[in-house]
Amino acid sequence: MSLSFWNPNSVFAGFDDPFFDPMPSTLLGIPPSLTPFKTDTMRHSSPRYEVTESDKQFRLAIDVPGVKPDDMKIELEHEGRVLHMTGGRKVKTDKSFEEYKFEKRFTLGRDLDTSKITAHLSDGVLVLTAPKKEKVAPETREIAITQGEAPALMDETK
Numbered sequence: 001m002s003l004s005f006w007n008p009n010s011v012f013a014g015f016d017d018p019f020f021d022p023m024p025s026t027l028l029g030i031p032p033s034l035t036p037f038k039t040d041t042m043r044h045s046s047p048r049y050e051v052t053e054s055d056k057q058f059r060l061a062i063d064v065p066g067v068k069p070d071d072m073k074i075e076l077e078h079e080g081r082v083l084h085m086t087g088g089r090k091v092k093t094d095k096s097f098e099e100y101k102f103e104k105r106f107t108l109g110r111d112l113d114t115s116k117i118t119a120h121l122s123d124g125v126l127v128l129t130a131p132k133k134e135k136v137a138p139e140t141r142e143i144a145i146t147q148g149e150a151p152a153l154m155d156e157t158k
Contacts, residue, residue, distance in 0.1 A: 047102050058112055058130045062104075065124035066091070072126070080114035082107055083128070 049062040064072065064087065072087035088101040108114060108130070117130040 047104070049104075053132075056132055058109075058132060060106070060128045062126045062128070063124060064102075064121070064126050067124070067126075069121050072121075074119055074128070076114055076117070077105075080108070081110075083117075 047063050049060060052059045052061075060083075062085070066089045067087050068089075071089060072085065075084045076082070077084050083106045084103075085105075086101075086103045088099060090097045090099050111132050112130045113133050114130055117128060120127050120129075
């Protein structure tokens with residue numbers, strides 16, 4: 001089973017973490033005060049996650065402390081091959097609120113039954129579980145050989 005970040009347009013696919021900056025803004029002559037994610041009103045964060053699997057199932061545990069189920073959205077995209085998770089939380093500071101947002105996409109392996117994926121939130125940890133598809137042994141069938149001329153191609157227009 002493979003799991004990777006999904007970023008179809010980036011040369012740096014897999015590094016969609018907002019703290020990873022492939023081109024530092026200082027090299028572009030942009031003052032640090034004008035770079036993204038430096039505002040006091042909204043900060044982007046990247047939740048930590050852990051992947052485990054067995055022969056029967058796949059499990060993804062994501063740390064989302066302080067985030068409520070109503071403040072998150074989990075979707076399957078691209079025919080069930082991409083897991084898209086977004087969410088956020090507000091934290092009260094001395095005089096105002098700070099808002100933290102996150103967004104992650106994971107490419108799921110073809111061996112998962114994504115129609116049976118489940119999500120559970122407990123103690124600030126979101127756990128997504130998906131069973132693996134049962135492996136079917138390849139079927140072997142003997143084909144009889146008939147001696148003589150092969151039949152003509154069938155006409156599909158009739």
